[in-house]
Amino acid sequence: MLILQRKAGESLVIGEDITIRVVSVDGTRVRLAISAPEDVPILRSELVIATAANRDSAMEESAPAELLDLLGGVLDHKTQPPEDPGRKED
Numbered sequence: 001m002l003i004l005q006r007k008a009g010e011s012l013v014i015g016e017d018i019t020i021r022v023v024s025v026d027g028t029r030v031r032l033a034i035s036a037p038e039d040v041p042i043l044r045s046e047l048v049i050a051t052a053a054n055r056d057s058a059m060e061e062s063a064p065a066e067l068l069d070l071l072g073g074v075l076d077h078k079t080q081p082p083e084d085p086g087r088k089e090d
Contacts, residue, residue, distance in 0.1 A: 004012060011021035018040065023031040034042055 006012065006022045008022050008024050011019055013019050017037055019035040021033045021035075023033050036042060
């Protein structure tokens, strides 16, 4: 990991087409301006982490067929009329 110090108004260049400029520093907050090609995704790290966590949790879920099998018993039970306790069979 490269650690740099920059003042407001200073910038750094990544590769040939990405520039990051420090717009302002206010206490512990730093505002950055990023210039990059449109095809380069720029995401906040917390969004990347949340996306990965959602993907991992989705992978832990059962396959749709397994869920339908589980629901099948419940759905079959709901589609059958309830038994009448007062009804006597012949």
